[in-house]
Amino acid sequence: QVQLQQSGPGLVKPSQTLSLTCTISGDSVSSNSAAWNWIRQSPSRGLEWLGRTYYRSKWYNDYAVSVKSRITINPDTSKNQFSLQLNYVTPDDTAVYYCASSQLDHWGQGTLVTVSS
Amino acid sequence: QSVLTQPPSTSGTPGQRVTISCSGSTSNIGRNTVNWCQQLPGTAPKALIYGNSQRPSGVPDRFSGSKSGTSASLAISGLQSDDEANYYCAVWDDSVKGWVFGGGTKLTVL
Numbered sequence: 001q002v003q004l005q006q007s008g009p010g011l012v013k014p015s016q017t018l019s020l021t022c023t024i025s026g027d028s029v030s031s032n033s034a035a036w037n038w039i040r041q042s043p044s045r046g047l048e049w050l051g052r053t054y055y056r057s058k059w060y061n062d063y064a065v066s067v068k069s070r071i072t073i074n075p076d077t078s079k080n081q082f083s084l085q086l087n088y089v090t091p092d093d094t095a096v097y098y099c100a101s102s103q104l105d106h107w108g109q110g111t112l113v114t115v116s117s
Numbered sequence: 118q119s120v121l122t123q124p125p126s127t128s129g130t131p132g133q134r135v136t137i138s139c140s141g142s143t144s145n146i147g148r149n150t151v152n153w154c155q156q157l158p159g160t161a162p163k164a165l166i167y168g169n170s171q172r173p174s175g176v177p178d179r180f181s182g183s184k185s186g187t188s189a190s191l192a193i194s195g196l197q198s199d200d201e202a203n204y205y206c207a208v209w210d211d212s213v214k215g216w217v218f219g220g221g222t223k224l225t226v227l
Contacts, residue, residue, distance in 0.1 A: 037216065046119055047162075047205060049216035064215050098161055104152050104207055104216065105164040105173055 002026040004099050004108040012093075012115050018086040021076075022099030022108055029075045029082055030055045035102045038073060038084045041110075042095035053082055054102075089115045120145065120217035121206050128225040134194040137222045139206035141187050145217055149209045151189040153182055156203045156221075165204075166191060193224070201226045 008020035020038075027034055035054035041047050051063040053073045063071050072085040086093060094115045099108040122140040129135040139151065153166040164173050166182035169189065181192045189208075193200055206219040 039216070046220050047207070047218040049218070051215075062214055065213065103164075103167050104154065104162075105167055107154075107161045107163070110161045 002101055002106040004101065004106055006097075006099055006108040006111050008111055008113075010112055010114060012089055012113060013117050014090055014115055015088055018084070018089050018093065018097075018113055018115075020084045020097055020099075020111055020113070021081050022083070023079065023081045025080075027101070029053075029080050030077050032056060033102075036073075036075070036082045037100045037102075037104065039098045039100055039104075040093075040095040041098065044092075045095070048095075050084070050086075091115045119220040120210065120213075121208065121219035123204075123206060123219035123222045125220065126223045126225065128227055129193075129196045130227050131196055131198065133196045134192060135196060135224065136193075137191045137204050137206075137224070139189045139191070139219050141189075141208060141217075143187060144212035145187075145208045145210040146184065146189055147187045148211055151182065151184050152207045153180075153189075153191045154205050154207065155200075156205065158202075162205060196226055198226045200224060 003025045005023045012018045035052045037052040038050040051073050070087045075082045096110045096112050098110050150168045154162040155165050156162045169184040170182045179195045203221045205221045210217045
């Protein structure tokens with residue numbers, strides 16, 4: 001059974017970088033049939049897909065247009081994890097952030113990230 | 118404004134059958150399979166349906182999904198008080214090259 005465990009700070013200052021990690025158990029971040037997503041949820045935006053990373057003989061990333069200039073999703077094969085970095089955050093980035101597996105069939109527990117000074 | 122359109126709310130009485138609709142377009146529902154998830158207050162979404170109509174293990178067969186053209190539906194039969202939650206549809210969109218979601222439907226069990 002796939003399980004996803006999120007970690008990272010819940011408070012980030014404006015203009016700084018939001019960083020979260022998702023640890024995978026029951027599957028591999030390097031699986032040739034999987035993809036690993038980051039999604040956020042806020043009252044104003046609802047559920048919003050941010051991006052994904054996946055391995056198909058080499059690593060690929062897809063990012064949402066809304067955050068493409070500020071986002072990086074990286075795999076860490078040694079720890080079976082993948083991470084989210086969102087640069088130059090503003091209060092509008094305040095949301096609950098989730099990691100999720102390929103078909104959104106498994107979700108992390110969620111991390112409320114507040115952007116505030 | 119969400120890419121997929123769901124009714125904001127619906128309700129039913131215990132034992133009743135309710136359906137929730139999800140309307141999209143040719144670039145998403147028209148081309149790809151639809152997922153549904155359930156979100157209880159204060160918790161992460163949980164997968165209910167994937168591939169239009171498949172249930173993950175552990176999901177009761179009271180939950181069923183279907184798709185026709187650019188629309189999809191989630192049906193819940195034998196409604197229970199525990200079913201009171203928000204329900205979201207999700208599908209890969211080939212135009213935006215990403216997952217898109219409905220705005221969610223709040224189900225109230227009267």
